[in-house]
């Protein structure tokens with residue numbers, strides 16, 4: 001009798017921006033305790049998983065040359081973690097195709113997004129009886145940002161960022177994203193913050209409560225005043241040019257700008273969709289970044305979008 005091979009599964013998964021990121025001191029396990037408000041954005045990766053006799057990873061799109069295709073790829077680690085959870089032994093006979101729209105090492109959790117999408121895609125491909133909360137437990141073992149990519153929306157993250165509570169967000173917020181020519185390493189940026197704190201006393205952002213209130217009010221002007229990120233000083237210290245990018249976005253008409261997570265992507269909050277398009281156009285001509293994109297949030301987390309579409313082209317660029 002012929003074995004039935006299930007069709008490939010494709011999952012779309014969002015990038016994140018940190019609207020608020022307060023970083024406490026280094027813990028004994030090498031992580032920093034933090035409080036963050038994540039928002040999932042319409043900037044996405046697409047991940048297709050398929051049963052195959054030639055297991056491995058293929059990468060197309062944003063930063064394709066700088067993403068590992070071996071076992072260190074976070075998506076492959078997700079394959080192995082889910083296989084172990086499901087009690088499947090031997091090398092998983094899975095091919096994973098990543099179509100990247102999220103900048104690599106950009107502070108927008110692209111690798112985490114791919115891992116989350118792989119968990120969701122494989123659970124469907126293998127027909128596993130696992131809840132999203134069970135997947136979140138596996139996700140937390142892969143990286144601090146992976147659980148958020150599963151749920152999406154807007155959420156408060158605590159611990160090392162993996163403990164999540166949903167936050168009410170009443171509005172669609174409009175963003176312009178400025179991608180840098182080169183990524184930044186997350187551990188290096190945390191290390192730079194430790195160094196800056198040992199050398200002096202850089203200001204720390206306050207409580208997340210006003211941000212949560214602004215999200216409930218749905219007023220982008222109120223939210224813009226409250227965007228804050230303790231890692232921004234460290235990212236700017238490693239990449240002084242980011243100051244110019246941040247200034248250029250506000251000069252172009254954004255309400256406010258912030259470094260996303262550990263950077264170097266800068267995220268600019270705009271009044272509305274029209275304003276975002278105008279800010280993006282002006283920023284593209286300012287020569288302060290590699291690429292500009294518009295995006296909105298919140299959007300849902302990793303979700304299955306279709307089946308046999310392994311040849312789907314990479315989405316076109318909106319702004320060069």
Ligand SMILES: C[C@@](CO)(OP(=O)(O)O)[C@H](O)COP(=O)(O)OP(=O)(O)OC[C@H]1O[C@@H](n2ccc(N)nc2=O)[C@H](O)[C@@H]1O
Nearest residue numbers: 030031032107108109143144145160161186187190261262
């Ligand atoms: C800074 C943030 C903000 O959302 O995102 P990115 O800017 O990387 O996207 C996250 O905290 C990053 O999460 P993620 O990228 O999943 O990091 P992990 O793989 O868990 O950790 C990578 C390394 O970053 C440092 N790290 C990470 C999280 C944390 N709370 N404290 C840390 O000190 C540690 O050195 C750790 O070894």
Ligand SMILES: Nc1ncnc2c1ncn2[C@@H]1O[C@H](COP(=O)(O)OP(=O)(O)O)[C@@H](O)[C@H]1O
Nearest residue numbers: 073074075104105106107108109110111112114
């Ligand atoms: N699927 C993946 N996509 C992107 N980067 C990956 C992936 N798997 C592993 N990496 C590695 O993780 C590093 C961090 O990438 P990424 O998750 O995009 O950035 P960030 O942590 O800044 O949000 C990259 O430099 C790359 O070497």
